[in-house]
């Protein structure tokens with residue numbers, strides 16, 4: 251459920267026409283609906299009502315400061331995977347006590363920054379990382395609140411590049427050796443073992459892999475308790491999928507996901523942590539772009555947009571489907587014609603959709619990519635010398651630019667020509 255809709259033939263985000271935003275900020279741009287973000291967060295948090303839980307929005311999904319500030323205002327924390335994300339979340343007003351630091355390659359500098367900031371939890375993914383963290387914490391005279399991320403060896407039906415819970419993936423500590431690593435962690439001076447964490451992948455549309463992973467975690471918690479290691483937290487990770495295509499299997503309702511977690515962990519008396527990302531932000535954002543040319547090729551018609559894969563990489567990277575909507579609604583009886591929707595980048599892979607049946611769309615028209623609020627702007631780049639596109643947040647009938655488009659001078663300001671070349675010039 252989102253708050254994008256056609257009104258009087260014009261696609262709106264809440265009460266604002268996307269065409270009006272295009273007029274004000276130029277294209278392409280990302281637009282986020284505050285009401286949709288809020289709704290998704292509440293649906294998720296309501297599903298866990300009564301259960302002690304810290305809901306840490308996965309910052310990598312959409313790290314815009316306004317998005318983080320909005321969610322923080324609703325009680326969200328943040329799951330971060332770098333010092334950059336952590337500092338950004340703190341700057342957006344996410345309390346340190348609601349920040350979880352995940353990731354396979356935390357450096358000692360990042361560990362120190364996390365400990366200085368006093369964050370809620372550091373999720374450790376390997377034995378060497380555990381040792382490094384203990385050393386850093388000791389040197390600072392601190393104790394690191396740690397969850398060990400377990401690799402449960404559970405395959406989830408999702409794109410290979412975003413499945414993370416199989417034993418051949420780089421993530422987590424193999425569940426078979428986890429008890430030994432927990433025992434080691436319990437004996438390390440700089441480590442306070444708080445819990446166990448898991449994250450089996452993203453865009454998962456079936457609850458069963460979650461069930462298998464959670465059951466493995468439960469067994470582990472019980473086995474460790476029997477060994478005298480009392481875990482007080484279980485971090486469920488993220489991964490719940492959302493609909494991108496009308497033929498996608500129905501996505502599991504958060505209430506069912508929460509019921510599953512309660513069923514498996516309810517009697518353990520643990521504090522839960524969840525790291526949802528896509529579920530909160532995916533349907534809350536669109537990427538709006540203008541058609542530069544409509545080109546008739548020998549065998550295909552191309553709609554060439556001013557947005558490229560540098561702005562939205564998901565189709566090129568994961569063959570992901572995004573609905574493409576004309577910003578001005580097509581006539582009811584409009585004939586759909588298959589077109590290839592492509593960007594301006596000098597690579598054949600810069601293609602958003604092949605042979606997509608679309609109503610008549612001409613050069614100069616605006617189109618919107620649906621479900622672009624997650625892993626859209628956050629994965630964009632400046633390839634081909636293209637500035638990062640603006641991000642706009644809508645709330646009711648207001649909108650604000652929440653990241654402006656940089657000038658080319660700002661983009662290149664960090665570069666310099668070495669003196670020996672400058673002399674030649």
Ligand code: LLP
Pocket residue numbers: 308311329352353412449451452453487488489490525526527528529564568624625629
């Ligand atoms: N927690 C951890 C440790 C993660 O690695 C991730 C995502 C999440 C939480 C949030 O997962 P979500 O609820 O959003 O599924 N760029 C890809 C998705 C990569 C996901 C990486 N990890 C895409 O565009 O589909």
